[in-house]
Amino acid sequence: MKANLAAILLLGSALAAAAQFVPGNLAVLRLGDGSQALANTGNTVFLDEYNPQGGLASSRQIPDSGAAALIISGSATSEGGLSRSPDGQYLTFAGYHTPLPYGSSLANSTAAAVPRAVGMVDALGVFSLAATTTSQYSGNNLRGAATDGAGNFWGAGANSGTYYFGNASPGATVQTTVANTRVIQNLGGNLYFSTSSGSHRGIWEISGTLTGPSTALVLLDTGATGSAYDFAFNSLMTIAYVADDSTSAAGGIQRWDFNGAAWALTYTLGTGVDKIGARGLAVDFSGGDPIIYATTGEATANRLIAITDTGAGSAAITLATASANEIFRGLDFVPVPEPSVLTLAGLGALLLIRGWRKAR
Numbered sequence: 001m002k003a004n005l006a007a008i009l010l011l012g013s014a015l016a017a018a019a020q021f022v023p024g025n026l027a028v029l030r031l032g033d034g035s036q037a038l039a040n041t042g043n044t045v046f047l048d049e050y051n052p053q054g055g056l057a058s059s060r061q062i063p064d065s066g067a068a069a070l071i072i073s074g075s076a077t078s079e080g081g082l083s084r085s086p087d088g089q090y091l092t093f094a095g096y097h098t099p100l101p102y103g104s105s106l107a108n109s110t111a112a113a114v115p116r117a118v119g120m121v122d123a124l125g126v127f128s129l130a131a132t133t134t135s136q137y138s139g140n141n142l143r144g145a146a147t148d149g150a151g152n153f154w155g156a157g158a159n160s161g162t163y164y165f166g167n168a169s170p171g172a173t174v175q176t177t178v179a180n181t182r183v184i185q186n187l188g189g190n191l192y193f194s195t196s197s198g199s200h201r202g203i204w205e206i207s208g209t210l211t212g213p214s215t216a217l218v219l220l221d222t223g224a225t226g227s228a229y230d231f232a233f234n235s236l237m238t239i240a241y242v243a244d245d246s247t248s249a250a251g252g253i254q255r256w257d258f259n260g261a262a263w264a265l266t267y268t269l270g271t272g273v274d275k276i277g278a279r280g281l282a283v284d285f286s287g288g289d290p291i292i293y294a295t296t297g298e299a300t301a302n303r304l305i306a307i308t309d310t311g312a313g314s315a316a317i318t319l320a321t322a323s324a325n326e327i328f329r330g331l332d333f334v335p336v337p338e339p340s341v342l343t344l345a346g347l348g349a350l351l352l353i354r355g356w357r358k359a360r
Contacts, residue, residue, distance in 0.1 A: 031327050111137060
């Protein structure tokens with residue numbers, strides 16, 4: 001009986017260890033370990049897990065050396081976007097596949113010398129170097145990445161538009177209508193990306209063929225002076241939020257509503273500090289009032305904030321602040337395990353417990 005009980009306890013410990021992320025918590029991509037100066041030669045990447053009240057639950061370091069090294073520029077504010085797969089099982093982000101520190105500016109390097117790369121973290125907190133390119137985003141920033149959860153990856157950056165890294169099909173350029181892009185997400189089988197370049201700034205949509213040449217169309221036009229970063233839609237695609245880092249009254253989190261025919265800007269919510277905008281964004285649509293989480297645009301000591309959207313006067317509260325020589329970048333909800341994995345694990349534990357009880 002003692003042996004069976006020990007097995008149950010070991011299984012319980014294994015299940016607890018496997019469920020490393022807590023569903024509903026937030027993942028913040030942080031650069032810097034507190035001792036490194038934030039620099040264009042690269043910084044160590046961390047994924048910090050916060051609960052919705054701002055408590056730090058865990059922190060995971062991404063390799064900055066070795067075969068899976070991935071680093072990001074600590075001084076390029078547009079880098080470090082974070083996206084979750086449509087099934088919620090993976091987080092993706094983009095960076096440079098080279099050990100820390102690189103000898104000069106990462107963004108100025110060629111992709112042949114410093115491959116641009118996609119990193120992925122699963123629900124158990126396991127990191128993998130998911131995809132690389134030695135030709136795209138050369139001589140400039142790779143800023144964000146997205147996945148469909150089935151091993152396909154797309155990138156967003158400064159000079160290559162939207163690029164498919166290859167899997168089901170060979171690597172290919174998807175669109176260059178907007179060459180300079182920021183955050184990219186795969187939502188419902190379509191790609192969406194943000195841009196602050198050109199006359200139609202805001203959020204664009206790519207539908208149809210995602211592994212080869214496709215057409216990008218502007219969805220939310222934030223205006224000629226907009227500075228859109230991360231974004232979130234509700235499941236019905238009738239409400240959208242856009243993080244804008246403009247250092248003016250326009251900066252903050254924009255709420256857009258769809259009336260059945262067109263999208264319109266409803267209002268902009270402040271970040272709690274005058275003329276400080278937002279970059280990372282995640283929105284909980286599960287309740288009556290959406291709860292917005294965002295990372296803010298200060299050059300140092302930027303913040304993780306929360307806003308319950310009850311209307312245009314909704315106020316931001318600060319949940320956490322980046323320490324010295326650290327900066328918050330991308331934001332999303334933590335990945336969650338495949339439901340069948342949890343079901344099988346739970347069933348195994350239940351059967352083992354029942355067996356132990358009978359043995360008594």
